[in-house]
Amino acid sequence: MSTSEKPTRFAVALFPGFQALDVFGPLDILNMLSRITPLTFHVLAETLTPVSTQGLGTKHTISQSVVPTHTFADAPLDDIDVLLVPGGFGTRNPVNVDPVVEFLRRAGPKVKYLLTVCTGSALAAMAGVLDGKRATSNKMEWDWVTQQGPNVKWVHKARWVADEKVWTSSGVTAGMDMMYAFLGEHYGEDVARDLAQAAEYVRNTDSTVDTFA
């Protein structure tokens, strides 16, 4: 791939009850990359109110809240190369996810790359943007996730799956392996390796090895 095509403009779509590590696993890697190359980044949500990991109808007793930079309505879609979609227990209640699914239906076709982590692939499936694509998801939620996308070519045994512009990963920490692989493809494997070294992360580098399948 030409280095002139490096994706540099990232965004994440949040909703109440998102899984914290689905978001901050991959984002921490981007934060580190942004020390050596300029990146832009937006936090998108239905409103500008801080978004909690505690979703409506979920049972967490503790939570954290993250500040959005743009609403879905005002998201600068022409300025986003890569849209990251987390999963989490919030995905199980339409009240939490209807706005983000509607946003993905509109944004999915416009961004250059769509990356999902864990049950984020269920949201992308609900939006129809995985139709005809090979995709994976969390193994403990597999039956529910795959029911959200009857026209998706679900791949059960995979740490992550890349199908052209759509990259989907398995549960939670698999999102980090996917992001390192994504950056390896676009920035070079040496860059990905150095980023993982700095984070002292023991990578799973083979997308087909999935000990949780």
Next chain:
Amino acid sequence: MSTSEKPTRFAVALFPGFQALDVFGPLDILNMLSRITPLTFHVLAETLTPVSTQGLGTKHTISQSVVPTHTFADAPLDDIDVLLVPGGFGTRNPVNVDPVVEFLRRAGPKVKYLLTVCTGSALAAMAGVLDGKRATSNKMEWDWVTQQGPNVKWVHKARWVADEKVWTSSGVTAGMDMMYAFLGEHYGEDVARDLAQAAEYVRNTDSTVDTFA
């Protein structure tokens, strides 16, 4: 250890330029645990203004912001069993960290457990609360970190180190291994194993194996 002594009241001390994964790696595990057992959790910072991963004097071009629940001045120290301290590039500028170091000097002796991730051990060392203790830290920042605590018994080759009430971990993702081990000790290894399985995390379970040393 008696199950009656299980730590259930957690807090994190934030400062500008904290490393996102130092915080949300361990916290995501607690979020999951809180679905099966009640926990309390506070986000502490100098003020109630959202705290950015972009510290003053750091070079990140992208960042995220997290909402505090209490100021350091108002932190309910009598209601905190476990205080988590992240690292990050923000640690290199006193402007970012002086308030949190002052807080650690006061809070460290009061909480039941102090857990640090990555260069968070440098902050604890600056506060004097690691003096005489065995501790570890990020390997890429080793020389600088250890200079912050000449009276600390630094352990170079360790994924994490537990010395009575103080647990310190190596770089970034080592904090997840430390938290799984901490919960394994207090809630049982079966609970830790199930939490890691749900997050599809391939744990490093031996604290003395450190491929980054």
